[in-house]
Amino acid sequence: MPARSEGEFIDALRRGHPELIEGAEVLRAKRVSVVAKREGVLELARALRDEYGFTHPVSAGAVDYVKEGRMQMIYYLMNPDSRFMLMLRVDLPRDDPRMLSMTQIWEAMSFHEREAWEMFGIDFEGHPNLMHLLLPPDWRGGYPLRKDFKGEGISP
């Protein structure tokens, strides 16, 4: 069921999987954003890949909203036929930042999830190889990209 326009895709997703999404919107031409529920994110990801053609993983990263007590993990995905870019967002509570790994659906998210794990402390369940990517293997200095990270007192 190839969606012809961004609006059609959002409507189809709202009809097809209302229980898995919290919100969906068209940002502008060729850009859509979907907020997923944490529990059903794997099911939604599988549907996005197999039914809606988002087979091309681009990247993933997180944002730390420290005042609201949440973090948001964002997966950037492309549909190679329609060239739509999708931002799949998952809100995680800051005191329990844990979600299922997307590597089962998009293998190439492996590097990006490793980065989010070491930089934000988000735990990806089911990731095959969760270890340091950019930081040294013996890093004990905390999570550098969190907003409450203080760089002092850490020896290189």
Place this chain on the structure above:
Amino acid sequence: MREAEVKPEVMRISWGPQHPMSGQTRILIDVDGEVVRRIIADIGFTHRGIEKILERRTFLQGIVPIERMVMVDTANVALAYVQAVEEALGIEVPERAKWIRSLICEMGRINSHLYAFGLQVECTGYFPAVFLWTTVDREVLLDLFEKLTGARWSYSFFIPGGVRADLPEGFRDEIREAVRYLRRRFQDYWDAMVENPLFEIRNRGVGVLSREDAIRLGATGPVLRGSGVDMDVRRDEPYAAYGDLDFKVVTEREGDCFARLKVRYHEIGQSLNMMEQIADEIPGGPVRMKVPLFPRSKRDVEALSRVETSRGELGVHIFTDGGLKPYRVRINSPTLRNMYVFERLAELDRVLVADLPVVLYSIDPWYLDCDR
């Protein structure tokens, strides 16, 4: 025979980070005789935390650190950041500035592709002269950069609201002259390298990435287009002046190292055409809008800017909180994506130890971009 059942011994070799050809990264390879069974890319040796640095700089100050991501292709990286800032702060850009931006980006792409081209040829071991040729020919572009921006590298020429200066007197003729010179040189490269049977033997059929795998593994840039996937941000989501420029997205079907090299080669030709078109058709008008030195952002705005750099799609995603600095900047780097493809290539295709440098440099890695 019993001997065939003996499990061959697999040896793990660490290549880099101090090896002259590995670059600033360590690559672990599991070898079974001459065949590479597994590649593990141990990146992160040049991690400087640019995403965090940008959170502590004002919007204008951020241009300098982000340029340090890819020195050889500064313009495209800076453009991604500047466009994201403009979108987040609602700044307009005059038409002439957009054309100058495209001009510098295409010059940067040629500069970067020349470097990649020279290195990949160098990796085959036959032709050390070609790397010197490409290095010398880059001087033509670096001189143009110097004349236009005042610096040969990291020129910080793009600012929110336009570019820092207009084209100097007689610059359009100099572009045309440079294009003429480079066209002649590229014919030499084609004859000496691409049609050279020795070079072809070392590159054709090596490190093959199929179309499906390229999409599935998230390859980007010449790696993706070398596998026959017709994707280019410049055409799919036009920015700067690309909506008005005539160019063709170059693809090759084979997906091997030779195809990736040919994509870069033909992209240089497309960029030269674009340079000429810009010199002929650039519109008049102002080149920058008045923008305050310390612009304040609105609350909770986010802007994602996508740019096709020489290595592939670069995304800069800026989140604001109403302050003078960005709240968070996420950089989607192209080399990080292609490094994952490189890791997987040993399982997708038969890679020999002797071919490993060619395979690595065919993805055109830039570790500073990969590590950020």
